[in-house]
Amino acid sequence: MTYHEMLGTPYEPNPFTVDVQQLKNQFRAVQAVVHPDRWVSRPPEQQAIAAAMSSRINEALHRLSNPLRRAEYILAREGFAGEESDKLDDMELLMEVMEARESLANAQSPEEVAEIRAENDAKIQDSIQEIERLVADKDWPALRTAAIRLKYLQGIESAAAAWPASVHDH
Numbered sequence: 001m002t003y004h005e006m007l008g009t010p011y012e013p014n015p016f017t018v019d020v021q022q023l024k025n026q027f028r029a030v031q032a033v034v035h036p037d038r039w040v041s042r043p044p045e046q047q048a049i050a051a052a053m054s055s056r057i058n059e060a061l062h063r064l065s066n067p068l069r070r071a072e073y074i075l076a077r078e079g080f081a082g083e084e085s086d087k088l089d090d091m092e093l094l095m096e097v098m099e100a101r102e103s104l105a106n107a108q109s110p111e112e113v114a115e116i117r118a119e120n121d122a123k124i125q126d127s128i129q130e131i132e133r134l135v136a137d138k139d140w141p142a143l144r145t146a147a148i149r150l151k152y153l154q155g156i157e158s159a160a161a162a163w164p165a166s167v168h169d170h
Contacts, residue, residue: 003060003073006030015074016135020065027061067128068154071135071147080140088148096123100156104163117160124153 004011008026009018031054032038039050063073075081088094100116107113127150134143 002077003064006057006060007064009064014132014136015077016067016070016132018064018070023061023064027057030057067131068147068150071131071143071150074135075140075144075147078138078140080144082144082147088145088152090145090149093149093152097152097156101159104156104159107163110163113160113163117157120153120156120160124150124157127153 002011004015004018007023007030009023034050034053034057036047036051036054039047042050063069072082100120103116104113107116127146131143131146131150134146
């Protein structure tokens with residue numbers, strides 16, 4: 001059973017387009033049935049099955065509720081799974097990432113960091129829209145590149161969210 005099926009959301013016409021609130025609602029409904037706490041009085045084999053199902057439902061929500069993880073899951077389902085070591089060949093984006101990280105390292109105030117985050121968030125939103133279009137077009141190679149781009153942008157967001165501690169992490 002696919003993660004989309006588990007959480008009652010269609011894979012077609014575009015598996016990237018999901019209603020996160022609906023996913024969470026369906027997650028709670030399914031967990032109400034399969035959560036291991038509800039199966040403690042049952043035989044051990046039934047408890048084990050419930051635990052495995054609960055774990056898969058947790059993974060489904062984890063994958064489908066986040067745009068990057070959702071794109072990676074779709075790529076894997078379509079036979080275009082990426083590698084942890086995938087790198088971006090887009091030199092312009094790499095320069096943007098380096099500049100953003102440098103700006104974070106040099107930021108002197110929360111307001112400067114907020115400005116960096118706002119600029120980066122706009123790029124993240126653009127990437128998500130591009131990913132949605134690429135999934136609809138079933139352009140898996142371009143989707144893989146766009147997912148790598150989103151990973152880099154989310155890395156900037158994580159570093160900015162952890163500011164000022166993040167500037168001393170590298």
